[in-house]
Amino acid sequence: MVKVDSFPYPFKGDVYRYSNNSVPLEEQSSVEVTSSYQNEIRLKRELLTHHPERCFQSRRHTLKAQWEVTELVIQHLTTYYPQQFSLEKNAGKWTFHNHILNEQTTYILGDESTLSMEPLDFIGRHVQEDLILMMQRDGDLYLDAGQLCFPANWSLAFNTGMRFKEIHKPIPEFKEEGLDQRILTFLMRMEAGDPWVRRNWSLMAGNRLDTSLETFDQWGKDRRQVTGENVGEFVHLRVEVQKLFRLPGSNGLLFTIHTHLLSLEKFTRNPDWTEEFYQILQELPSHISDYKGISLFKDVVIDYLNEKRVMK
């Protein structure tokens, strides 16, 4: 479980609305290794084995960009976590060492026959992040490849091949407020060497990381099980840290998504967070709480936060 002190608190201020909340990424690593690395990698690999179509999708023209992603992620792993990951280059052959899992993989960069799977699928099995690759063409961005094990209620299998605005069509008021075009324009202007980061949040009943659309019939009903007695332990704040990188060779965009979960019981140990989140939820418009799937149990959460508030 992620510690409270390292939890990526997602809010700024007492009011939440959809916005382009990206900020420049200071420590320029696309990935982060946390104390739950081994558990999450094990879960990712199980999901990839049992549900390959749900968890990995790619179009053939993305292979060059996939190799770029692999190179970028390995560079970050070996730079920021040199004790855990290393790379040897020997006569054109590269050997990647994962010292946490005691694994090594030898391949020739750019030669897919030297890996047992596609490059994005390979490197995704060594990081806790989900990896989404968008390609730019015809003045638009297309979701053309991804390894996605921990989605927040969406389907990679369905969304692959879609344009940016098509992907975001189901978000209420997103188009009406012109956000889809503004964010698309922002992303299209992104430059290599100038990465960004944003945090997205939701509340969920339970602590599953793999809340895929495909399994909604299994976990969606938990939303009705939230009570005043279990809310602190059962309901979790789910935060996705999304990092955005332009790939200079293919001009694609890499989104890495690191998902963090924290129970409300642990969250409310921080009085500032408790107060701010209480204000946010009280004021949150219904179209946002409906889309985020929290309407069924929002009032129970508000009551719980109110109890935990430290009145100033």
Next chain:
Amino acid sequence: MKKIKPAFVHSKRMYLFCGDQKGMERLTPIIKKVMKENVSFEVVFLGEKEETDISMWMRNQKMGTFLYMAMEWSKLGNFKNVAVECGFSEEEAQFIGHGVRMIDVFCCKCHQKTKIDSGKLGNLPTTCSHCHLKLSVSDHYSPLRGSYLGYANLETGE
């Protein structure tokens, strides 16, 4: 689904009209306009039963031509594919369907498709013909899958 009306596109060198009986009725106002403006045009009538190969006809067209294609929804998709293979882009053609339009619903759970009558959208849920999950059909469309997303219905999913 709203009914698509053909619209006249000005300043083309030549106009191509292709359709079945009802399709041609829909195209009549455009054909009359082209005749009145004395611009070149060709008409290919597709009988309801015959399988007409129009690919050679479309391949031999010159630049500056504009294609109108109007027929039953069930046949339109295949003919549209032929037109695209023959080099017609969406900007150089209009495709107008009539009759019952069946659309595919993509099951969020098993990824299989189920056909439904588009006119019944909004009166559903439907049931996935493969895994039998009850689905709410959304307007979220995937061009690559050629289908609309079906969500797990509240009754079973919540």
